[in-house]
Amino acid sequence: xxxxxxxxxxxxxxxxxxxxxxxxxxxxxxxxxxxxxxxxxxxxxxxxxxxxxxxxxxxxxxxxxxxxxxxxxxxxxxxxxxxxxxxxxxxxxxxxxxxxxxxxxxxxxxxxxxxxxxxxxxxxxxxxxxxxxxxxxxxxxxxxxxxxxxxxxxxxxxxxxxxxxxxxxxxxxxxxxxxxxxxxxxxxxxxxxxxxxxxxxxxxxxxxxxxxxxxxxxxxxxxxxx
Amino acid sequence: xxxxxxxxxxxxxxxxxxxxxxxxxxxxxxxxxxxxxxxxxxxxxxxxxxxxxxxxxxxxxxxxxxxxxxxxxxxxxxxxxxxxxxxxxxxxxxxxxxxxxxxxxxxxxxxxxxxxxxxxxxxxxxxxxxxxxxxxxxxxxxxxxxxxxxxxxxxxxxxxxxxxxxxxxxxxxxxxxxxxxxxxxxxxxxxxxxxxxxxxxxxxxxxxxxxxxxxxxxxxxxxxxxxxxxxxxxxxxxxxxxxxxxxxxxxxxxxxxxxxxxxxxxxxxxxxxxxxxxx
Numbered sequence: 001x002x003x004x005x006x007x008x009x010x011x012x013x014x015x016x017x018x019x020x021x022x023x024x025x026x027x028x029x030x031x032x033x034x035x036x037x038x039x040x041x042x043x044x045x046x047x048x049x050x051x052x053x054x055x056x057x058x059x060x061x062x063x064x065x066x067x068x069x070x071x072x073x074x075x076x077x078x079x080x081x082x083x084x085x086x087x088x089x090x091x092x093x094x095x096x097x098x099x100x101x102x103x104x105x106x107x108x109x110x111x112x113x114x115x116x117x118x119x120x121x122x123x124x125x126x127x128x129x130x131x132x133x134x135x136x137x138x139x140x141x142x143x144x145x146x147x148x149x150x151x152x153x154x155x156x157x158x159x160x161x162x163x164x165x166x167x168x169x170x171x172x173x174x175x176x177x178x179x180x181x182x183x184x185x186x187x188x189x190x191x192x193x194x195x196x197x198x199x200x201x202x203x204x205x206x207x208x209x210x211x212x213x214x215x216x217x218x219x220x221x222x223x224x225x226x
Numbered sequence: 227x228x229x230x231x232x233x234x235x236x237x238x239x240x241x242x243x244x245x246x247x248x249x250x251x252x253x254x255x256x257x258x259x260x261x262x263x264x265x266x267x268x269x270x271x272x273x274x275x276x277x278x279x280x281x282x283x284x285x286x287x288x289x290x291x292x293x294x295x296x297x298x299x300x301x302x303x304x305x306x307x308x309x310x311x312x313x314x315x316x317x318x319x320x321x322x323x324x325x326x327x328x329x330x331x332x333x334x335x336x337x338x339x340x341x342x343x344x345x346x347x348x349x350x351x352x353x354x355x356x357x358x359x360x361x362x363x364x365x366x367x368x369x370x371x372x373x374x375x376x377x378x379x380x381x382x383x384x385x386x387x388x389x390x391x392x393x394x395x396x397x398x399x400x401x402x403x404x405x406x407x408x409x410x411x412x413x414x415x416x417x418x419x420x421x422x423x424x425x426x427x428x429x430x431x432x433x434x435x436x437x438x439x440x441x442x443x444x445x446x447x448x449x450x451x452x453x454x455x456x457x458x459x460x461x462x463x464x465x466x467x468x469x470x471x472x473x474x475x476x477x478x479x480x481x482x483x484x485x486x487x488x489x490x491x492x493x494x495x496x497x498x499x500x501x502x503x504x505x
Contacts, residue, residue, distance in 0.1 A: 146477075
């Protein structure tokens with residue numbers, strides 16, 4: 001799962017994009033009480049005001065509904081339900097907390113280190129941003145997985161605004177077409193950037209989509225052409 | 227996946243949400259239709275769209291009247307008004323489409339959700355990529371293009387010919403009929419998936435050669451490729467070995483996934499020699 005690694009954009013564009021995720025490995029190294037640790041990870045994250053939270057089995061804090069009331073078209077709730085993510089964790093899986101501020105991410109990482117949960121914890125952001133998190137927590141980086149970007153038949157890919165949005169779900173659940181549609185909706189003032197970001201968030205199946213960054217991108221896209 | 231024609235009202239919302247663009251409104255049937263050859267069974271339409279359960283006949287009537295008056299009803303864009311999507315019971319070989327495309331389904335071969343790999347995310351526990359190694363993840367089909375297994379096989383065969391070791395705990399490796407040649411089993415070669423990750427490990431000295439090899443194969447594929455390079459940092463948390471190589475190859479290193487080294491091993495004894503399959 002490289003779902004957070006290959007986000008499109010420059011290092012500067014990740015200034016409000018910090019994903020901290022925890023996972024317990026499988027196989028012979030399997031950790032005992034991993035589920036408790038993951039739940040604790042999510043609970044602690046709430047104290048640092050994430051913009052999204054999720055687990056890989058059940059999704060993020062803004063989810064689709066299986067039985068929507070037709071009146072919801074006029075009164076749609078776009079607020080994230082963080083507690084539902086914490087309460088809904090039932091299996092050992094990957095859990096993620098997304099922050100839009102470096103300070104929050106740094107403080108959260110330091111706290112997780114102090115809690116000593118025993119889980120593998122990764123930070124996915126700009127290289128410098130992750131180094132700063134480690135420095136703040138007083139730990140050296142163990143390993144790094146670099147993104148080398150996209151290559152091959154890149155002429156098949158859409159424009160940069162669409163890419164900035166759609167690659168925030170590395171699993172590919174946010175289609176280029178829907179990202180383009182949301183940009184157009186914002187341009188036409190048919191939806192606010194917040195509403196469009198919430199729509200995209202619902203398609204992310206593990207909660208790593210960053211609605212705050214999406215809102216900024218959609219706001220920018222209103223007046224920019226590419 | 228299939229769309230129940232008795233329920234579909236051809237609102238078109240689903241045509242935008244399909245990552246493969248495989249859904250369209252059939253102008254004759256006047257119903258949303260799935261191009262089954264392009265559909266990768268990612269379940270984005272089923273899982274991502276909120277569902278109303280409105281009476282289809284009523285919705286069609288309202289839409290017809292509105293259309294005649296050139297009035298556009300503007301519903302929420304992520305809703306299927308009649309809950310028309312119905313999952314198929316998938317059988318082999320089509321079932322591999324879902325395994326590689328729906329991230330909520332853990333891969334049977336690894337038990338890991340998503341694309342089924344742990345890479346360096348648990349390297350603090352597994353020691354999968356050690357000092358002097360580079361763990362490459364070569365993902366084909368991402369973002370939003372998709373890939374067929376015969377293209378994945380082309381990459382695997384080129385890597386195998388170069389004598390690299392494939393990661394055992396990887397779904398692609400588990401589907402190889404001959405790991406020594408990177409050959410994938412025949413019956414799935416035509417299947418299309420959202421993306422798939424080929425995972426290898428090489429000594430740092432071979433990193434440049436491998437990147438050039440991937441570049442060469444990319445030219446023959448009809449899809450996009452995203453490469454990840456995993457490295458073990460030194461005791462100061464620095465990587466002074468691999469990053470300069472990648473930068474010399476022309477890569478601008480902007481983003482990374484950084485393992486903080488907080489993981490602890492369970493009590494069982496690891497068996498590192500079975501981690502990789504050497505060709």
